[in-house]
């Protein structure tokens with residue numbers, strides 16, 4: 001049950017030490033939501049800090065406040081101290097503690113009261129305070145609700161916060177095109193525009209910032225690496241460790257590649273399978289009713305949303321691809337586009 005409004009009272013009772021975290025390798029929704037809260041809590045007289053379980057993509061290095069973000073993998077001792085001393089820990093854009101890697105047990109065992117703000121299905125039950133809504137297009141939408149509706153504190157919504165919420169919504173709606181985009185999304189964005197945010201600049205920062213080598217990597221993937229299985233309306237991309245190395249791939253560089261596979265005519269299910277060394281990582285996208293979150297959950301220890309999900313596999317890269325392709329026949333009926 002959502003009971004986030006109870007926090008209004010908690011937050012009104014003195015200065016709180018607040019740790020804000022989100023899923024590993026945060027995207028613009030996860031990091032934008034975290035930093036939006038960071039600014040809000042600073043403005044309202046608390047002591048917030050954002051701890052990311054890992055690094056984040058370089059194309060987010062324009063976000064207001066990002067320089068203050070602590071990378072748990074780099075500053076582990078400091079992070080542990082902050083987690084253990086926190087009064088409140090906000091977990092953003094993540095439905096389970098497994099999504100924050102080694103921080104998971106630390107957060108779980110901390111004496112702090114935990115807060116979940118998230119839009120994934122079936123969230124794990126670890127938080128005392130929850131704002132969980134799978135119908136929200138982005139966690140950033142819920143951050144807007146948190147400030148404006150549940151804290152009833154529109155006066156502390158600043159331009160910086162508006163920019164960060166906009167970036168989160170922009171990303172998780174695929175620039176307002178995914179079916180999750182609602183009139184509520186647009187109403188929130190309209191309000192954010194009242195703050196004179198430069199929306200074109202935000203689009204530019206997020207989408208037009210490829211390095212030369214990343215663009216060439218994309219060219220190579222598009223030309224050589226997309227396999228289309230017409231029979232199953234499926235397209236997938238496989239990336240080896242060597243290819244990541246050759247193209248000096250950094251965090252976030254392969255994000256978006258899978259959308260090119262989904263953009264092929266007739267494709268309903270798209271996947272990208274990447275050998276990350278320690279684990280094989282899979283990302284899925286789908287069109288229409290095919291639920292990739294269930295597919296990821298049932299076969300690849302993962303989850304996510306109906307049309308965008310991910311998971312992992314302990315097998316070798318070749319065996320993972322074999323497993324993925326081998327699963328398709330049992331989904332043949334579902335791999336038809338139904339409007």
Ligand code: 5GP
Nearest residue numbers: 283284301302303304305308309310311312
């Ligand atoms: P992406 O493919 O962009 O990494 O992730 C798409 C969606 O799937 C995101 O909402 C993300 O939270 C979810 N997701 C990706 N990987 C995993 C995973 O390993 N486990 C779970 N539970 N969700 C994932």
Ligand code: MN
Nearest residue numbers: 029093139172
């Ligand atoms: Mn999200």
